[in-house]
Amino acid sequence: MNMTMKMPPIVSRQxxxxxxxxxxxxxxxxxxxxxxxxxxxxxxxWTEVDKAYVFDGPDGKVSLLDLFEGRRQLIVYRAFF
Structure with a gap:
């Protein structure tokens, strides 16, 4: 397969x-x-989170609310396996 890229033209500074x-x-x-x-x-x-989610934290089980640790916002990444 030939993967030559077309080069842009050489032009004046103006x-x-x-x-x-x-x-x-x-x-x-x-x-x-x-x-x-x-x-x-x-x-x-927004939508209200009305389910009691429980997560495995470094020190054991933790609720979604506890993950906030007093902060207003929390970024959560989900990975599906």
Missing amino acids: DWEAAHKAMLVKEKATMRARDALSAERRRMP
Whole structure:
């Protein structure tokens, strides 16, 4: 399989700066769109956890509430096996 990559053209400094400015406009627009999406995600409604989950902690069994250790937020990763 031939995996040669097409190389970009060699251009003048002036052409490069124009292309760079155009790219920056796109990057800023993308950043603003992502920031808006992140803000929208933070405003998503919550659901109450009404099940009594129990986890195996380093010192034995621990409830979901105990995992918070007085903090307002907790990040939980789930892995399915």
